[in-house]
Amino acid sequence: MPDEPTPSTVKRLFAACGNRCAFPKCKTLIRDPANNAFVGKMCHIHGEKPSAARYLASQTEDERRGYDNLIVMCSTCHDIIDDKENEELYPAETLRVWKMKQEKAATGKGVALSDTEVSHVIASMTRNTAINGSNIFTVNQMGGQVAHTITNVGPQPRRVTQAAANQLITTLRHHPPVDSFTTECLMGDVESDNLASTLVSILASSGWTWTGTRQSMFAVGAPRGIVVYTPNPTRTLEVFIGWLRAVGFQANGAVDPSLKEVRVFIGANL
Numbered sequence: 001m002p003d004e005p006t007p008s009t010v011k012r013l014f015a016a017c018g019n020r021c022a023f024p025k026c027k028t029l030i031r032d033p034a035n036n037a038f039v040g041k042m043c044h045i046h047g048e049k050p051s052a053a054r055y056l057a058s059q060t061e062d063e064r065r066g067y068d069n070l071i072v073m074c075s076t077c078h079d080i081i082d083d084k085e086n087e088e089l090y091p092a093e094t095l096r097v098w099k100m101k102q103e104k105a106a107t108g109k110g111v112a113l114s115d116t117e118v119s120h121v122i123a124s125m126t127r128n129t130a131i132n133g134s135n136i137f138t139v140n141q142m143g144g145q146v147a148h149t150i151t152n153v154g155p156q157p158r159r160v161t162q163a164a165a166n167q168l169i170t171t172l173r174h175h176p177p178v179d180s181f182t183t184e185c186l187m188g189d190v191e192s193d194n195l196a197s198t199l200v201s202i203l204a205s206s207g208w209t210w211t212g213t214r215q216s217m218f219a220v221g222a223p224r225g226i227v228v229y230t231p232n233p234t235r236t237l238e239v240f241i242g243w244l245r246a247v248g249f250q251a252n253g254a255v256d257p258s259l260k261e262v263r264v265f266i267g268a269n270l
Helices: 007-015 061-065 073-079 092-106 115-126 160-173 190-206 235-246
Strands: 042-046 072-074 183-187 210-216 226-230 247-256 262-267
Touching: 007 042, 007 072, 007 160, 042 073, 042 115, 072 073, 072 092, 073 160, 073 190, 073 235, 115 235, 160 190, 183 190, 190 210, 235 247, 235 262
Parallel strands: 183 210
Antiparallel strands: 042 072, 183 226, 226 262, 247 262
């Protein structure tokens, strides 16, 4: 299609991104070397259509789809930046500065895309192939599942909607980030491990620094429990706990003087 970026533009853009989302506080890797999961999206600096954020009517089609009008984001930040309601928070001038800093810091550590990945990136940008979720696909993955929706029979897994995740990320970015946090869940509990991974992704996108996950042999705080540990007892944690309760999780915080850290317990759904 004439309004799509060319494959060479897409490859050039990701090669220059430094394998990092352009949002300054986001620490998400565009391609995670641990499992080869790819969560990159292209975002228009000036929107691609009149109803899009930051649309500039004076742009030509070539300018609109060109390299200078595109920026690499992770899936979560892309959805926040491209939300029309957030247009005043993220003007085009700000995005251009982010892109400049992203590429300046890259030092050659870009993401080399295959032709298949380029097709996925373009499709997700121009046809909105993801609904209520992000585009995630892997290359040469050994086992596991990669999907937007998996229907289970029996007790349903705890979920975080994209809208709820975006709300927390936007809110936390207005507070000082937590410099260090660790998660813990019950060993062998796939549902808790998946939820912990989701929370790590959200918090990392908010600017928090994740230092790893612990596996426990016993129930953590409560059945199906997850614990977030941090040495920083800040107001930001209160915001996080309030959000957990608002989206339907059992959550409470406690200070462990012996370990000099704060623990946030996340139990089953309310």
